[in-house]
Amino acid sequence: MSMIAAFYSGKSILITGATGFMGKVLMEKLFRTSPDLKVIYILVRPKAGQTTQQRVFQILNSQLFQKVKEVCPNVHEKIRAIYADLNQNDFAISKEDMQELLSCTNIIFHCAATVRFDDHLRHAVQLNVTATQQLLLMASQMPKLEAFIHISTAFSNCNLKHIDEVIYPCPVEPKKIIDSMEWLDDAIIDEITPKLIGDRPNTYTYTKALGEMVVQQESGNLNIAIIRPSIVGATWQEPFPGWVDNLNGPSGLIIAAGKGFLRSIRATPMAVADLIPVDIVVNLTLAVGWYTAVHRPKSTLIYHCTSGNLNPCNWGKMGIQVLATFEKAPFERAFRRPHADFTTNLIISQYWNAVSHRAPAIIYDFYLRLTGRKPRMTKVMNRLLRTVSMLEYFVNRSWEWSTYNTEMLMSELSPEDQRVFNFDVRQLNWLEYIENYVLGIKKYLLKEDMAGIPEAKQHLKRLRNIHYLFNTALFLIAWRLLIARSQMARNVWFFIVSFCYKFLSYFRALSTLKV
Ligand SMILES: CCCCCCCCCCCCCCCCCC(=O)SCCNC(=O)CCNC(=O)[C@H](O)C(C)(C)COP(=O)(O)OP(=O)(O)OC[C@H]1O[C@@H](n2cnc3c(N)ncnc32)[C@H](O)[C@@H]1OP(=O)(O)O
Numbered sequence: 001m002s003m004i005a006a007f008y009s010g011k012s013i014l015i016t017g018a019t020g021f022m023g024k025v026l027m028e029k030l031f032r033t034s035p036d037l038k039v040i041y042i043l044v045r046p047k048a049g050q051t052t053q054q055r056v057f058q059i060l061n062s063q064l065f066q067k068v069k070e071v072c073p074n075v076h077e078k079i080r081a082i083y084a085d086l087n088q089n090d091f092a093i094s095k096e097d098m099q100e101l102l103s104c105t106n107i108i109f110h111c112a113a114t115v116r117f118d119d120h121l122r123h124a125v126q127l128n129v130t131a132t133q134q135l136l137l138m139a140s141q142m143p144k145l146e147a148f149i150h151i152s153t154a155f156s157n158c159n160l161k162h163i164d165e166v167i168y169p170c171p172v173e174p175k176k177i178i179d180s181m182e183w184l185d186d187a188i189i190d191e192i193t194p195k196l197i198g199d200r201p202n203t204y205t206y207t208k209a210l211g212e213m214v215v216q217q218e219s220g221n222l223n224i225a226i227i228r229p230s231i232v233g234a235t236w237q238e239p240f241p242g243w244v245d246n247l248n249g250p251s252g253l254i255i256a257a258g259k260g261f262l263r264s265i266r267a268t269p270m271a272v273a274d275l276i277p278v279d280i281v282v283n284l285t286l287a288v289g290w291y292t293a294v295h296r297p298k299s300t301l302i303y304h305c306t307s308g309n310l311n312p313c314n315w316g317k318m319g320i321q322v323l324a325t326f327e328k329a330p331f332e333r334a335f336r337r338p339h340a341d342f343t344t345n346l347i348i349s350q351y352w353n354a355v356s357h358r359a360p361a362i363i364y365d366f367y368l369r370l371t372g373r374k375p376r377m378t379k380v381m382n383r384l385l386r387t388v389s390m391l392e393y394f395v396n397r398s399w400e401w402s403t404y405n406t407e408m409l410m411s412e413l414s415p416e417d418q419r420v421f422n423f424d425v426r427q428l429n430w431l432e433y434i435e436n437y438v439l440g441i442k443k444y445l446l447k448e449d450m451a452g453i454p455e456a457k458q459h460l461k462r463l464r465n466i467h468y469l470f471n472t473a474l475f476l477i478a479w480r481l482l483i484a485r486s487q488m489a490r491n492v493w494f495f496i497v498s499f500c501y502k503f504l505s506y507f508r509a510l511s512t513l514k515v
């Protein structure tokens with residue numbers, strides 16, 4: 001019997017960010033392995049015209065939750081969606097709901113965050129720092145609370161090369177930042193943002209670092225742990241391989257490459273691609289919840305959930321495997337044939353941006369105009385190149401994360417727990433994982449049917465023929481223009497033509513003799 005699964009039985013668990021990528025997998029695993037848990041409270045806001053209830057209904061009816069429904073048929077009774085907006089005071093939770101949360105919660109998993117790299121500092125601080133502070137305040141009023149697990153990111157200290165499982169202080173205290181956000185206007189915040197974030201690349205990593213400081217400073221008597229995952233990717237094994245439902249991290253770029261929009265990227269092929277499957281992150285999170293509640297470590301432990309130091313993969317290897325999977329199972333209706341060049345040189349990268357990205361977009365828009373349609377490809381391309389430029393920071397560097405706490409925890413687990421809550425990334429086969437990741441993107445994100453693969457391959461063949469025709473036409477036009485202007489080019493042309501003529505005449509004469 002798994003001790004971790006047994007620990008969660010009968011517990012009331014509060015999850016923030018349960019509608020997000022990681023939150024859904026966390027809920028799924030909890031229900032599947034501990035169907036006897038008492039209740040999962042989730043803080044949800046209405047979104048995209050859906051009420052909180054409709055959002056929960058949609059999640060429970062998704063493919064991800066199919067196995068859960070077999071193991072825990074009354075799952076909908078065990079999930080309690082609480083209307084909340086983490087941007088608001090007291091999260092806009094009603095008095096009755098707040099009372100219930102305060103008196104019943106046993107474990108908190110704090111996953112909610114803004115993960116946008118370019119979010120305005122005010123909003124990023126509100127969600128990643130102030131909301132964390134408020135949640136800690138709530139936690140301190142929960143008499144039955146056994147553990148508070150905060151999800152941060154391995155990149156909160158990406159300004160360092162080697163990162164230990166400790167909290168590194170930021171020059172300006174989080175409390176001062178929170179206070180200043182209340183009275184500074186947006187223009188001034190914009191001006192001071194680069195100075196505040198310093199050598200971090202964006203407001204996301206900066207505010208996640210501030211969030212960790214808040215956790216450390218305001219932990220009081222709480223049993224707290226922090227988990228720092230690296231780049232979270234599709235599921236490795238559970239509940240099935242390849243599940244993914246958003247464009248964050250590499251997923252968006254894999255789509256852009258598979259659809260033929262993205263054909264080159266400024267990336268270092270040998271840099272470590274520190275991907276970590278979401279089910280590994282979730283298994284570690286649940287194990288940490290158990291360990292923190294049962295063993296009550298004296299200080300706040302930080303757990304790195306990374307792959308680089310135990311089972312490294314690099315961007316070059318990943319790119320090759322992604323392209324190999326496109327060969328087997330191409331995405332439908334591609335704009336161009338998938339191809340990806342990695343270059344570290346800025347000038348070469350700009351050249352490819354002009355030739356391989358912007359030029360085809362302009363030509364396609366010209367074609368759309370000619371056929372009476374609205375041009376749109378240049379706009380799509382500009383957004384894609386902006387996204388790529390924001391991710392470039394992460395594909396041109398390698399980091400070393402120490403994993404002593406994570407390894408210590410693994411050794412504390414019983415063999416059964418090591419199996420049920422497996423977070424040993426050394427067992428992961430990258431080629432198999434990446435292939436399943438790309439197939440998962442095709443199935444679960446793009447919602448493409450595998451039966452459409454022959455047609456997708458046929459489409460790529462047509463694109464290849466168009467490409468050859470286009471290149472031949474371009475070459476002939478260029479050559480014709482050159483001949484018109486240069487005597488030297490004319491001489492070369494006559495030489496080639498007469499050579500070919502003689503060559504053909506010789507073979508014709510030879511074949512006549514044989515006859
Ligand atoms: C063979 C080649 C294979 C190559 C593989 C190489 C892969 C390299 C990947 C490196 C990833 C490194 C990630 C590092 C993460 C750090 C880990 C964390 O803690 S952080 C957790 C991770 N956090 C993140 O990853 C957040 C990253 N994302 C952002 O911060 C923002 O989306 C944005 C600033 C990039 C764009 O903002 P903005 O312009 O305001 O617009 P919107 O947001 O509204 O979206 C606009 C359009 O872009 C679309 N789209 C969105 N995302 C991506 C994507 N990743 N990609 C592509 N496309 C994307 C979106 O669908 C939409 O399309 P449409 O509706 O117009 O058709």
Ligand SMILES: NC(=O)C1=CN([C@@H]2O[C@H](COP(=O)(O)OP(=O)(O)OC[C@H]3O[C@@H](n4cnc5c(N)ncnc54)[C@H](OP(=O)(O)O)[C@@H]3O)[C@@H](O)[C@H]2O)C=CC1
Nearest residue numbers: 017018019020021022085086087111112113153229231232
């Ligand atoms: N994905 C990754 O690569 C990595 C993620 N992480 C961390 O993991 C955690 C989860 O990330 P992930 O699941 O990928 O992120 P998602 O963007 O998928 O999910 C974010 C969650 O936060 C919720 N949220 C955001 N704003 C509010 C708000 N104002 N009120 C209530 N809820 C809100 C979202 O709700 P809604 O659905 O309503 O928007 C959503 O449930 C985050 O802390 C992130 O920093 C760390 C490393 C890597």
